[in-house]
Amino acid sequence: MRIDVLTLFPDFIDQSASFGVVGRARERGLLQLHGWNPRDYAQGNYRRVDDRPFGGGPGMVMLIEPLRACLAAARAAGAGPAPLVYLTPQGRPLTQAKVRELAALPRLMLLCGRYEGVDERFIQAEVDEEISIGDYVLSGGELGAAVLVDAITRLQDGALGDAESAAQDSFEGEGGLLDCPHYSHPVQHDWGEVPAVLRSGNHAAIARWRRQQSLGRTWLRRPELLDEDALSKADRKLLAAFREDLAAGVGDPLPTPGEDGTT
Numbered sequence: 001m002r003i004d005v006l007t008l009f010p011d012f013i014d015q016s017a018s019f020g021v022v023g024r025a026r027e028r029g030l031l032q033l034h035g036w037n038p039r040d041y042a043q044g045n046y047r048r049v050d051d052r053p054f055g056g057g058p059g060m061v062m063l064i065e066p067l068r069a070c071l072a073a074a075r076a077a078g079a080g081p082a083p084l085v086y087l088t089p090q091g092r093p094l095t096q097a098k099v100r101e102l103a104a105l106p107r108l109m110l111l112c113g114r115y116e117g118v119d120e121r122f123i124q125a126e127v128d129e130e131i132s133i134g135d136y137v138l139s140g141g142e143l144g145a146a147v148l149v150d151a152i153t154r155l156q157d158g159a160l161g162d163a164e165s166a167a168q169d170s171f172e173g174e175g176g177l178l179d180c181p182h183y184s185h186p187v188q189h190d191w192g193e194v195p196a197v198l199r200s201g202n203h204a205a206i207a208r209w210r211r212q213q214s215l216g217r218t219w220l221r222r223p224e225l226l227d228e229d230a231l232s233k234a235d236r237k238l239l240a241a242f243r244e245d246l247a248a249g250v251g252d253p254l255p256t257p258g259e260d261g262t263t
């Protein structure tokens with residue numbers, strides 16, 4: 001897959017995608033990532049990419065023309081159509097379903113805003129979709145672009161080894177649940193013991209325990225993700241047993257956020 005990123009900080013995008021799974025995917029040619037700086041397409045001695053907003057107010061607005069020329073150069077550098085996604089807190093919240101949709105494309109373009117934003121006329125004319133990575137404000141779209149690049153790259157065929165399989169991740173299994181807890185050596189530790197079922201060698205029992213933990217964690221931590229009516233009978237039984245265990249004091253090891261976000 002090819003991803004072109006329009007940003008005033010192409011080094012940031014390049015470096016953030018140089019480690020681990022994403023770095024290896026680039027080395028192996030599974031991801032071609034290209035940064036494009038609108039400043040390189042700006043006119044005049046000062047190569048201005050921003051100006052004051054009409055109507056007054058703080059901050060600066062990114063100008064249409066450097067962005068337009070930059071986008072044209074980026075489009076011409078690769079083959080085939082590619083939707084342009086603008087990273088902004090005003091966009092639709094990013095979900096794993098959206099990541100899957102974008103990851104299936106052969107090519108994608110990302111636009112990172114800085115300052116107060118991008119001239120609305122550029123957005124209206126060129127942007128296909130606006131995406132936010134959460135309800136908080138960052139200083140620019142670069143971190144959002146890095147998040148998208150990472151999440152998309154993990155889903156490229158061959159990016160993950162068997163041991164890292166994306167199918168096990170949170171949101172990826174049946175029902176879009178949170179992932180279950182994981183343990184490794186040592187079995188006994190001052191901070192607790194690895195659950196016996198995981199050491200039993202009973203694969204069916206292990207799968208059942210993991211499913212139950214995923215259901216329980218999702219119910220506790222992200223109830224809005226859990227459609228209890230849509231659960232199978234087996235899942236409902238697992239969740240009921242999880243609740244009973246919890247009431248009996250056997251339960252989730254981490255504090256669960258309250259509705260107001262406190263723990």
Ligand code: ADE
Nearest residue numbers: 087088132133138140144
């Ligand atoms: N740019 C600034 N804040 C952002 C956010 N929350 N998501 C995506 N891009 C942004």
